[in-house]
Amino acid sequence: MQKNQSHDENLKVQHYRAYGLSIHSDLPLPELITDQAPGPADVHICYERERGQVFASEDDFQHFIVAPDQVILKADGFQLAITQGKKITIHCHNPNLYQDAIRLRILGAGLGVLLQQREHLVLHGATIGQRGAVVIMGNSGDGKSTLTMQLVQGGYRLSGDDKCVMKVDVDRFTALSGSPYIKINDRLVTQTGIHKDRIHSVRALKNKVYVDLSSKFEIDQVPIVAGFVLGQAHKTLVEKLTQRQAFDSLIEHSYRKKKLFRTALQKTHFLQCHSMAVSVPVYAYSRQLVGGHLRQPEPEFLDLLEDLIGSGR
Secondary structure, three states, rough: OHHHHHHHOOOEEEEEEOEEEEEOOOOOOOEEEEEOOOOOOOOEEOOOOOOOOOOOOOOOOHHEEHHHHHHHHEOOOEEEEEOOEEEEEEEEEOOHHHHHHHHHHHHHHHHHHHHHHHEEEEEEEEEEEOOOOEEEOOOOOOOOHHHHHHHHHHEEEEEOEEEEEEEEOOOOOEEEEOOEEEEHHHHHHHOOOOOHHHHEOOOOOOOOOEEEEEHOOOOOOOOEEEEEEEEEEOOOOOOOOOOHHHHHHHHHHHHHHHOOOOOHHHHHHHHHHHHHHHHHEEEEEEEEEEOEEEOOHHHHHHHHHHHHOOOOO
């Protein structure tokens, strides 16, 4: 109990700006941009002062509980209660022990669920831009992080990694910038020649690191003009999908889709994906894997990208 009291007494509220929101947090979130002129909070992230029982379960569905006014995410040693798109409450007996794991969970699924509760369209993908933005989607191993790093190194700007968050206004989709950090595996660090000063290791991450791309981060809201779905093939292929194919791809690459579809938000999400499939062109981009590595982006892809959002140069 002494440790918990000491932790509470030392809490200092941190102020951040992400996804167009003012975030006030008990927990330091250095991956987000500090709000230099904080106003009223849109989102509170706070520790529960009266710490209740914390459960753990090997059943995945027991790690995700949908209540009438909140979603509860459980992990070993802590749980997060996400309420009405406005608050994330941390329940933990020993915050100092689990701080890294809690932070990663908040930055990932915690904020993902909260943004879905606010009726934003959230896809599993990266967002890069110049004059307009595109979302890059794909399954694990298809090279989302590799392509994103290649494009940023080529002059494009990062709006978000891992999840693309969009404000929806009927048939207009606007990318909301998240964190200037991109999470990549150790192998990609070597391949891309990233300077060590930009690399940040996190104990809770296995075989991955965060790379600071603050100097190439787009803080403004940018309209989404296209989407790309990555794949692997024997030869390069860039082709526009039909509206039905685009809709299926958007559903497939919805952020935490299995969990999302267990909430009351799925109808809104389906309608948003349908509207995007009708309003925004989505392309398949299949790339060759050579010697276990993905090559530099092919000219046909870069030419299309330049037509859509301009050159990165």
